[in-house]
Amino acid sequence: xxxxxxxxxxxxxxxxxxxxxxxxxxxxxxxxxxxxxxxxxxxxxxxxxxxxxxxxxxxxxxxxxxxxxxxxxxxxxxxxxxxxxxxxxxxxxxxxxxxxxxxxxxxxxxxxxxxxxxxxxxxxxxxxxxxxxxxxxxxxxxxxxxxxxxxxxxxxxxxxxxxxxxxxxxxxxxxxxxxxxxxxxxxxxxxxxxxxxxxxxxxxxxxxxxxxxxxxxxxxxxxxxxxxxxxxxxxxxxxxxxxxxxxxxxxxxxxxxxxxxxxxxxxxxxxxxxxxxxxxxxxxxxxxxxxxxxxxxxxxxxxxxxxxxxxxxxxxxxxxxxxxxxxxxxxxxxxxxxxxxxxxxxxxxxxxxxxxxxxxxxxxxxxxxxxxxxxxxxxxxxxxxxxxxxxxxxxxxxxxxxxxxxxxxxxxxxxxxxxxxxxxxxxxxxxxxxxxxxxxxxxxxxxxxxxxxxxxxxxxxxxxxxxxxxxxxxxxx
Amino acid sequence: xxxxxxxxxxxxxxxxxxxxxxxxxxxxxxxxxxxxxxxxxxxxxxxxxxxxxxxxxxxxxxxxxxxxxxxxxxxxxxxxxxxxxxxxxxxxxxxxxxxxxxxxxxxxxxxxxxxxxxxxxxxxxxxxxxxxxxxxxxxxxxxxxxxxxxxxxxxxxxxxxxxxxxxxxxxxxxxxxxxxxxxxxxxxxxxxxxxxxxxxxxxxxxxxxxxxxxxxxxxxxxxxxxxxxxxxxxxxxxxxxxxxxxxxxxxxxxxxxxxxxxxxxxxxxxxxxxxxxxxxxxxxxxxxxxxxxxxxxxxxxxxxxxxxxxxxxxxxxxxxxxxxxxxxxxxxxxxxxxxxxxxxxxxxxxxxxxxxxxxxxxxxxxxxxxxxxxx
Ligand SMILES: Cc1cc2nc3c(=O)[nH]c(=O)nc-3n(C[C@H](O)[C@H](O)[C@H](O)COP(=O)(O)OP(=O)(O)OC[C@H]3O[C@@H](n4cnc5c(N)ncnc54)[C@H](O)[C@@H]3O)c2cc1C
Ligand code: SF4
Ligand code: SF4
Numbered sequence: 001x002x003x004x005x006x007x008x009x010x011x012x013x014x015x016x017x018x019x020x021x022x023x024x025x026x027x028x029x030x031x032x033x034x035x036x037x038x039x040x041x042x043x044x045x046x047x048x049x050x051x052x053x054x055x056x057x058x059x060x061x062x063x064x065x066x067x068x069x070x071x072x073x074x075x076x077x078x079x080x081x082x083x084x085x086x087x088x089x090x091x092x093x094x095x096x097x098x099x100x101x102x103x104x105x106x107x108x109x110x111x112x113x114x115x116x117x118x119x120x121x122x123x124x125x126x127x128x129x130x131x132x133x134x135x136x137x138x139x140x141x142x143x144x145x146x147x148x149x150x151x152x153x154x155x156x157x158x159x160x161x162x163x164x165x166x167x168x169x170x171x172x173x174x175x176x177x178x179x180x181x182x183x184x185x186x187x188x189x190x191x192x193x194x195x196x197x198x199x200x201x202x203x204x205x206x207x208x209x210x211x212x213x214x215x216x217x218x219x220x221x222x223x224x225x226x227x228x229x230x231x232x233x234x235x236x237x238x239x240x241x242x243x244x245x246x247x248x249x250x251x252x253x254x255x256x257x258x259x260x261x262x263x264x265x266x267x268x269x270x271x272x273x274x275x276x277x278x279x280x281x282x283x284x285x286x287x288x289x290x291x292x293x294x295x296x297x298x299x300x301x302x303x304x305x306x307x308x309x310x311x312x313x314x315x316x317x318x319x320x321x322x323x324x325x326x327x328x329x330x331x332x333x334x335x336x337x338x339x340x341x342x343x344x345x346x347x348x349x350x351x352x353x354x355x356x357x358x359x360x361x362x363x364x365x366x367x368x369x370x371x372x373x374x375x376x377x378x379x380x381x382x383x384x385x386x387x388x389x390x391x392x393x394x395x396x397x398x399x400x401x402x403x404x405x406x407x408x409x410x411x412x413x414x415x416x417x418x419x420x421x422x423x424x425x426x427x428x429x430x431x432x433x434x435x436x437x438x439x440x441x442x443x444x445x446x447x448x449x450x451x452x453x454x455x456x457x458x459x460x461x462x463x464x465x466x467x468x469x470x471x472x473x474x475x476x477x
Numbered sequence: 478x479x480x481x482x483x484x485x486x487x488x489x490x491x492x493x494x495x496x497x498x499x500x501x502x503x504x505x506x507x508x509x510x511x512x513x514x515x516x517x518x519x520x521x522x523x524x525x526x527x528x529x530x531x532x533x534x535x536x537x538x539x540x541x542x543x544x545x546x547x548x549x550x551x552x553x554x555x556x557x558x559x560x561x562x563x564x565x566x567x568x569x570x571x572x573x574x575x576x577x578x579x580x581x582x583x584x585x586x587x588x589x590x591x592x593x594x595x596x597x598x599x600x601x602x603x604x605x606x607x608x609x610x611x612x613x614x615x616x617x618x619x620x621x622x623x624x625x626x627x628x629x630x631x632x633x634x635x636x637x638x639x640x641x642x643x644x645x646x647x648x649x650x651x652x653x654x655x656x657x658x659x660x661x662x663x664x665x666x667x668x669x670x671x672x673x674x675x676x677x678x679x680x681x682x683x684x685x686x687x688x689x690x691x692x693x694x695x696x697x698x699x700x701x702x703x704x705x706x707x708x709x710x711x712x713x714x715x716x717x718x719x720x721x722x723x724x725x726x727x728x729x730x731x732x733x734x735x736x737x738x739x740x741x742x743x744x745x746x747x748x749x750x751x752x753x754x755x756x757x758x759x760x761x762x763x764x765x766x767x768x769x770x771x772x773x774x775x776x777x778x779x780x781x782x783x784x785x786x787x788x789x790x791x792x793x794x795x796x797x798x799x800x801x802x803x804x805x806x807x808x809x810x811x812x813x814x815x816x817x818x819x820x821x822x823x824x825x826x827x828x829x830x831x832x833x834x835x836x837x838x839x840x841x842x843x844x845x846x847x848x849x850x851x852x
Pocket of ligand 2: 495
């Protein structure tokens, strides 16, 4: 008897016993699709006719208990387990690079309870974010989480990657929205974090698992803050002569402690190419849109102050129409043919830093990448603004990358090395909201220095067999 | 290969997850291979010659309702339904037809009906009772369609409507063989043959208006016949029964004498709504019936959920289709409807059968069945 086949069949049957025959597949046709997420490398490999690493089994548990039993089984056989939500991650986080079991979370998609007194919602983690938002909207509420991948990513995936949406400036990143969670640990125990996130009973367990990318367990349920749909939500656009004046206006809006729901500032190239192409606004300079929402009188007041700041900074007011148009089409940027896609090579180096550093980081990134790799160009917009700094959504694009997979990869990784090293050298974070996955794993030690051992030790303690999403987040495999 | 024609769609969709939230089949199975991205990715591996159509790929390609929700959702004009139909035609051409699909084909060949459950006696009984003469010349030619044929209560109701209004009508002497299902399953040669034969008898019937209650065949007349080279006489006006009845209502040639005191919702068939843009006539007809409280579905018109009947899914993957139909019942329950009306015998079958399974008190009717209740 072929030992490998025997083992495969045995594990298959055991998994089938847990989830049922309708909730498991080991068909190659499925495994190929699960070998590609939104990371450029597996896309490129498929494009070039190569196969990225594949899982051995894909299972679709329908309860937390099933997740737990699958993980226990994986510990018995010491085979890797990778959580898969919507597969929209851009960092290769959900890729089964060492094979093993993919746990597709999407059948855990029930909204369990909406508590209208406390304004919180408890949901299973595999629900697609837009489905949760739609259901909340029916009752007059919103989560305030509007990422461009809202139509395809799961709420658990956002927790796993510390994701954020276009209104994060007011509503926060996903880690700001959390109340409590249910997690299946790497050894199969089912735990709940504390009932509320503000307490003085030791470290915040929520924040241990948020951002852990399936390496410390699988999030199966979560409770989030929700908000009444605001009475008024308004957007307004400005054109600034250059990036610096737009950036300063944005910074001043934030440091004067206004609470916009969004500020988005596009650099000259994005304004000229993307804003023009998607929104039809054809202007020289840089396009900025900001928005306020809530009580109408407050919105009036805050908007007036923000307009003044922008006008004082030399901005030309495009009025509400120029801003509302962005809101209506905010996701269009991510549909083909507007999105960058193969044959192009591209990557998003979203980074975050304090206001004193962010501008310089972008300038350096652009200068260094475009100089070192003349075939690449660098563009950016700045969104997700905080009281102390903001995020730069910096992208590099190469229009005609090499066809040979190894050469393409070499160029890709080289640009990333140059980019991330520049970011780190200038005080930026390795990533702001897309996560680490395998794409940025090699930079984690550099980012954290000795502090990374804290994470490594937690990983070793929680996952003694190192089965949970090996090689991701800078942990070994 | 026919899919080559859709290379642009394949290359755009293979890495794009943006319509995931609406995909009928994907959101039931949750299998990434069932969403548009997965489908396009698989077909890319075929184009790239990394793989050939094998049993598993073929199975996934038939797991699609051709419902068009993805296409409607997409802000660009990439066309997954057309791509999948092309892939199925390639599968048929390559001879790798799965047994479930082959069975439907055989049924159609042997009995001229995909269900192979044509009860000739029952059909004749209805025809004899409701009309005296078939095949004569008349202004209106009623095309029953193969789904209604296996549900005589639907065409019985439709014929009652014609009789009630005193309209001079006829039905085709031969069985009304469906083209759309064959086309959607990839049997293009057979679809073409039938379309041409049907076109010939329809043209010979020399009617002014061709009326059908079969939304899929209506789609076939409008979309498939022209591309299959089956020419219908351009002087014959083609109408869906809901358009025709709405016209009668507007001309005051039809009125209702009985009230139906129920809350009613309307399920838009993909073929009629999304593909042909016929949203209002069925709604107007329902609203014209006295007593009815009309409750719109949350997902409606071009964004209506699919009941899983189309694309051959009801035959090839009844378990998936049943879950899609359950979604319709769930939505109707949520909005508080007592009756779900649809304007396609196929949808009526899918949603109606599901109701039986779920023991719900909701009633499901084809629009013709509802109308005759108000006479
Ligand atoms: C077009 C497009 C636009 C995007 N825009 C945004 C944006 O605006 N904001 C943003 O934040 N991101 C954005 N992203 C990135 C992506 O959507 C996010 O990273 C998202 O969090 C991934 O969620 P997912 O469900 O697809 O997870 P996957 O890609 O399936 O998985 C991501 C990681 O999370 C782990 N994981 C998944 N579910 C769980 C779970 N329940 N428990 C533990 N670990 C889990 C996986 O193992 C993997 O490591 C975008 C992506 C695309 C394709
Ligand atoms: S149909 Fe549009 S949204 Fe769907 S996968 Fe294709 S390009 Fe993306
Ligand atoms: S046609 Fe319907 S079932 Fe098929 S991929 Fe599109 S949305 Fe999904």
